[in-house]
Structures are given as structure tokens and as C-alpha cells.
Amino acid sequence: MPDGSLNDRGIASLIEPGRVHRRVYTDPAVFELEMQRLFGRAWLFVGHATQVPNPGDFITTDLGRQPVLMTRHHDGSVRVVLNRCTHRGIKLVAERQGNRQRLICLYHGWTFDPDGTLLRVPVDEGCAPGFKLCDFNLAKAPRVGVYRGFVFASLSPAGIAFDDWIAPMKQNIDDIVDRAPGGEIALDAGVHRYLVRANWKMQAENAVDSYHVPFSHASTVNQKGVQFSRREGDNEGAKVVDGQRTAPQWKQRRSYSVGHGHCWTSNTELKENERSSAVYDEYRRTLEAAVGKERSDWILTPRMHNSLLYPNVSFMGLNMHIRVIKPIAVDLTEVNIYPVRLLGAPEAMNERNTRLLNVTHAAASFVQSDDLEAFARAQAGLQSLQTDWVDISRGLGREEAIDPPGALRQMATDELVVRGQFRAWLDYMSEA
Amino acid sequence: MAGEYEQFLIHESRLLDERRFRDWMALFTEDGSYWVPATIGQRSPYGQTSLFYDDLELMRTRIDRLEHPLIHVQTPPSNTVHLIGSVTTEPGVPATDPESGLPASDVLVLSSAITAEYRLDRTRTFIARQRHWLRRVDGALRIVRKRVDLVNCEGAFEAIAVPV
Ligand code: FES
Numbered sequence: 028m029p030d031g032s033l034n035d036r037g038i039a040s041l042i043e044p045g046r047v048h049r050r051v052y053t054d055p056a057v058f059e060l061e062m063q064r065l066f067g068r069a070w071l072f073v074g075h076a077t078q079v080p081n082p083g084d085f086i087t088t089d090l091g092r093q094p095v096l097m098t099r100h101h102d103g104s105v106r107v108v109l110n111r112c113t114h115r116g117i118k119l120v121a122e123r124q125g126n127r128q129r130l131i132c133l134y135h136g137w138t139f140d141p142d143g144t145l146l147r148v149p150v151d152e153g154c155a156p157g158f159k160l161c162d163f164n165l166a167k168a169p170r171v172g173v174y175r176g177f178v179f180a181s182l183s184p185a186g187i188a189f190d191d192w193i194a195p196m197k198q199n200i201d202d203i204v205d206r207a208p209g210g211e212i213a214l215d216a217g218v219h220r221y222l223v224r225a226n227w228k229m230q231a232e233n234a235v236d237s238y239h240v241p242f243s244h245a246s247t248v249n250q251k252g253v254q255f256s257r258r259e260g261d262n263e264g265a266k267v268v269d270g271q272r273t274a275p276q277w278k279q280r281r282s283y284s285v286g287h288g289h290c291w292t293s294n295t296e297l298k299e300n301e302r303s304s305a306v307y308d309e310y311r312r313t314l315e316a317a318v319g320k321e322r323s324d325w326i327l328t329p330r331m332h333n334s335l336l337y338p339n340v341s342f343m344g345l346n347m348h349i350r351v352i353k354p355i356a357v358d359l360t361e362v363n364i365y366p367v368r369l370l371g372a373p374e375a376m377n378e379r380n381t382r383l384l385n386v387t388h389a390a391a392s393f394v395q396s397d398d399l400e401a402f403a404r405a406q407a408g409l410q411s412l413q414t415d416w417v418d419i420s421r422g423l424g425r426e427e428a429i430d431p432p433g434a435l436r437q438m439a440t441d442e443l444v445v446r447g448q449f450r451a452w453l454d455y456m457s458e459a
Numbered sequence: 460m461a462g463e464y465e466q467f468l469i470h471e472s473r474l475l476d477e478r479r480f481r482d483w484m485a486l487f488t489e490d491g492s493y494w495v496p497a498t499i500g501q502r503s504p505y506g507q508t509s510l511f512y513d514d515l516e517l518m519r520t521r522i523d524r525l526e527h528p529l530i531h532v533q534t535p536p537s538n539t540v541h542l543i544g545s546v547t548t549e550p551g552v553p554a555t556d557p558e559s560g561l562p563a564s565d566v567l568v569l570s571s572a573i574t575a576e577y578r579l580d581r582t583r584t585f586i587a588r589q590r591h592w593l594r595r596v597d598g599a600l601r602i603v604r605k606r607v608d609l610v611n612c613e614g615a616f617e618a619i620a621v622p623v
């Protein structure tokens with residue numbers, strides 16, 4: 028039984044094989060510890076290199092609650108530095124994005140290069156004896172890793188190496204990026220920002236939850252039990268419900284848990300050979316011209332629905348987007364959704380993807396808005412003190428071992444992927 | 460003349476407040492659209508995210524869902540009140556604008572709108588600059604495009620279920 032303390036034993040007592048204690052979602056002290064030990068240690072998605080194409084370009088974001096800048100330095104390299112003046116602590120840059128060759132603090136004018144190097148301080152005759160500019164460069168993210176333009180950072184100098192962390196999920200990133208005839212994508216088509224009065228883990232779990240769809244998203248399903256089409260060229264979407272029950276096709280989905288909290292779900296079979304429209308056909312021809320028909324067919328076969336790179340980013344293949352989770356408080360989370368633009372694809376194809384994303388994942392969308400209602404209601408329900416445990420036992424003991432060693436698979440309507448996330452959670456949250 | 464346009468805008472917003480979504484949709488022309496940009500001064504709904512960009516087909520899907528008994532984010536439903544003011548008019552655009560996809564219109568009506576929305580013990584406010592491009596069809600005013608620029612369109616929103 029959890030004794031309430033947050034030493035290693037106390038933390039471990041919150042997680043059991045098939046259930047977790049409500050405090051992991053509701054306790055502000057657990058959240059504070061998550062900010063230090065999970066978001067303060069893990070590899071986190073920062074941004075995509077295409078968000079800062081030119082020297083001096085920057086975006087601002089938060090890793091956990093820590094403000095950071097991702098910049099393009101004069102030498103063309105992408106840098107991640109803390110957005111905090113090393114003099115008296117001012118947040119150096121306020122805008123979400125922009126271009127500046129020098130970052131000048133608004134307060135007393137300390138001036139930094141995009142890589143964080145302190146160049147000058149006004150009235151330097153006032154500097155204390157022994158003051159050295161180089162001791163006051165902006166703090167850097169201790170570790171930065173890049174895969175296919177996706178920039179990740181860890182705020183801890185120690186921990187799992189980036190290559191080991193990203194390895195099991197490279198195929199999930201490739202799955203989307205390879206659809207670009209130019210082999211590269213851009214995150215430059217705007218963002219959807221939504222806010223939910225719930226713990227951040229609700230969103231992380233939901234991104235790979237296939238159990239909820241027939242119920243949470245009932246209002247998006249037509250009389251035939253089919254969800255509205257979410258991809259250009261689809262004349263109808265996925266079969267979700269059969270009569271009053273979850274459709275057999277939906278139950279064919281599988282989920283995968285591959286360590287470090289990483290996980291994904293496969294797709295329902297979609298009528299791929301019937302997928303056609305003027306825009307889609309032209310895109311397919313462009314991709315075939317770039318990579319050949321055989322490879323193009325393989326690339327366009329849906330394999331992955333949503334993939335979570337634990338803890339803060341998911342990649343959705345169905346209507347292509349990147350979702351970034353930003354915890355604000357134990358019961359408040361912001362989520363940012365970026366449409367993926369396939370470089371080298373006809374712009375009409377990218378426009379259709381962005382347009383469909385408005386109705387699937389904007390704050391005003393048909394799909395995501397019911398998820399947000401579920402998260403907020405979960406947070407409200409978990410205030411009950413009479414039932415401490417949250418059940419995540421579906422499929423417990425029925426996991427199927429697959430390659431590589433340690434990877435597991437089971438029906439996507441089971442809860443393997445939630446258990447996998449909490450296994451990683453416990454690793455991060457332990458003291459050492 | 461401004462009176463007729465103002466009356467039309469008040470009527471339109473009242474249909475939303477009364478949740479008469481099908482009647483609201485019927486105010487749009489066949490090539491009509493409803494657009495709520497996600498950035499200040501957004502030039503085009505194409506290739507950029509928007510909070511809403513519904514043509515009639517998406518609008519119909521949206522309204523089917525609003526009428527569905529299992530729309531959780533409207534259980535219970537929102538209660539809204541619109542206040543429309545500062546109405547002025549300008550000439551419409553004679554031909555389709557390729558950048559924004561805006562079809563030809565007879566008149567552009569500019570206005571300000573304040574909408575209060577109450578649901579589940581919480582009240583929030585949407586404040587917007589509105590632009591209605593209108594066309595006269597068989598003597599009646601129809602909406603070619605309704606554009607709603609929320610003052611906080613670049614901010615993060617909790618779920619929005621009904622058109623603002
Ligand atoms: S706080 Fe930045 S220059 Fe003083």
C-alpha cells in the first residue's frame with residue numbers, strides 16, 4: 028500500500044502490474060518530481076530543423092516547464108539553449124518564432140549569439156574583478172540529438188544515449204518522412220494549440236489507445252459504423268462499430284511496446300487499392316517517379332497509426348501530424364499539433380492533409396474535442412478518494428514477445444502500451 | 460441599407476445561440492465557407508492550420524455530429540449569447556480570389572462580435588472581428604464566406620464544439 032512518501036519505495040508502490048495509484052495523475056508533489064526526474068532527464072522533442080531554416084532563426088518552447096530556444100547559429104548548426112538571461116534571469120525571447128542575429132536582453136542589454144555565447148555586456152567597466160564573458164554564456168541543453176530533422180534534447184548530461192533511445196522508433200519516423208518524394212518533411216504549416224484541464228499522461232496514453240474509439244468518438248461514426256474519411260483519396264474511413272459493438276476490423280489492430288515507454292498502434296485495414304482522387308493520384312505519381320513503384324507501394328501501405336516517443340511527442344501516420352505534450356501543472360496540459368508537410372509533394376496534397384487536420388485535431392475538431400472531454404472528466408473522477416486504483420490490466424499476461432528482444436505486441440484494445448509507459452515512468456522517477 | 464445587413468448578422472448569430480445549426484447552414488451559398496483563422500492576419504486557409512475552415516460538406520459533418528446523442532463535449536450542451544456591433548459595409552469582391560479561395564460576392568459586412576459561452580459551471584468569452592461576404596440570391600442575402608478573427612486566435616483553447 029502506498030505510504031504517501033515519495034522515496035523510491037513510495038514511488039514504486041504507486042505502480043502495480045495491472046493498476047496505478049490515482050496519485051500519479053492528481054498529486055502535485057508527484058508532478059514536481061516528474062518535472063525533475065522525468066522531463067528533467069528524458070529525451071524530449073524540441074522542434075524540427077525546418078522551423079529554423081536560416082541563420083538567426085529561432086523558436087521558443089518549453090521542455091517540461093523550462094523555457095528553451097531552438098536556434099540556427101551563424102555556422103548553420105541547430106542549437107538548443109535555455110531561454111534565460113544569465114544576468115538576472117529574464118526570459119530572453121518572448122515570441123514563438125522569429126529571426127535575430129544577436130539576442131539582446133531587454134533588461135540591461137547583455138548580448139548573445141544564437142549559440143548562446145555572451146558577446147558583450149553594457150558598461151563593462153562595472154564588471155566585478157575576474158568577471159569573464161565566457162562564464163556567462165546561455166546554458167545549453169546538455170545533450171542534443173537529431174534524426175531526420177527532428178531535434179530532441181535531454182536536460183540531463185547523463186542517461187540513455189540518444190542513438191539507443193531513438194533506435195526502436197526510427198522506423199516510425201521513417202514511416203512518415205519517407206512519404207515525402209524529396210525524403211524530407213517540414214513543420215511549417217502552422218500549429219493547433221489546445222489546453223486541457225487534465226494530467227499530461229492522459230494525452231500520452233490516449234495517443235495510443237484504440238479501446239476508446241468506438242465510444243469516445245461515437246459521434247464521428249455514421250449509420251454504417253464507419254468514421255468519416257480522414258485521408259485524401261479515401262471515399263470512406265475506417266470501420267469502427269458493428270451494430271452496438273466494436274467492429275471485428277477494429278479488433279485487428281495491434282499495439283506494440285518496445286521499451287523506454289515507446290509504443291505504437293497499427294492501422295485497421297483500409298481499402299488501399301481503392302484510394303484515389305485527382306490530388307492523391309498526382310501525389311502517388313510524384314512519389315513513384317522519385318522512388319519507384321515498388322518502394323512507393325510499400326511506403327503508402329498504412330502500417331502505423333500513432334506512435335509515441337515517450338514522453339512528449341507522438342507521430343500520426345493516418346492524417347499526418349506531430350503532437351507535442353507540454354505539462355503545465357498536475358491538472359493542466361497544453362498540446363501542440365503540427366501538420367506534416369511532405370517536401371516535393373504537390374502542394375494540394377499537403378493542403379488536404381492540413382485541412383483534414385482542422386477537423387480531426389484542432390481544439391474545434393470533431394475527434395480531438397471528445398478526447399479532451401474524456402481527459403478533463405478523468406481528472407474530475409480521480410478526485411474520488413474512495414477508489415485509489417486506476418485499472419490498466421487489459422491483456423495482462425497475454426503479451427506476445429516479438430523482435431527485437433524485449434518488444435511486446437497485443438490487441439490494440441488491450442492496455443499493453445499504458446503498462447509500457449508506466450514501466451518507463453518508474454525507471455525515470457527512481458532516485459538514481 | 461446598413462440596417463438590413465445588421466439585421467441579417469443578428470439573425471445569423473441568433474440561429475447559433477438557438478442551436479438551429481441546420482437553419483444556420485442554410486444561410487450559406489453552395490460555394491460558401493466558414494473560416495476561423497489560427498493566426499492573426501492569416502492570408503489563406505490553405506496550407507496553414509485554422510480553428511475552423513468548413514465548406515458545406517464539412518459543415519454538414521460537423522452538424523451531424525452536433526445533433527448526435529453521443530457528442531460528449533456537448534453533454535451537457537453549451538449555452539451561448541452573441542452580441543453583434545460596429546457594423547459597416549464595403550463593396551464585395553467581383554471575382555474569386557485564388558489565394559484565399561473566396562468566391563465572388565456583392566457586399567462585405569464588417570462587424571465585431573462578443574460571444575459568451577457557458578457549460579459545466581464555466582463561462583468563457585470569445586471576442587472577434589467578423590467579416591461576412593454576402594451575395595444576393597433570388598433577392599435573399601446568403602453568406603459566401605464568414606470569417607471570424609478571434610482576438611486570441613493564436614492562443615491555446617479548451618475544446619470548442621459550436622461555431623463561434
Ligand atoms: S537580466 Fe538580462 S541583461 Fe540584465
Ligand SMILES: [Fe+2]
Pocket residue numbers: 233239240243244394395398
Ligand atoms: Fe481519441
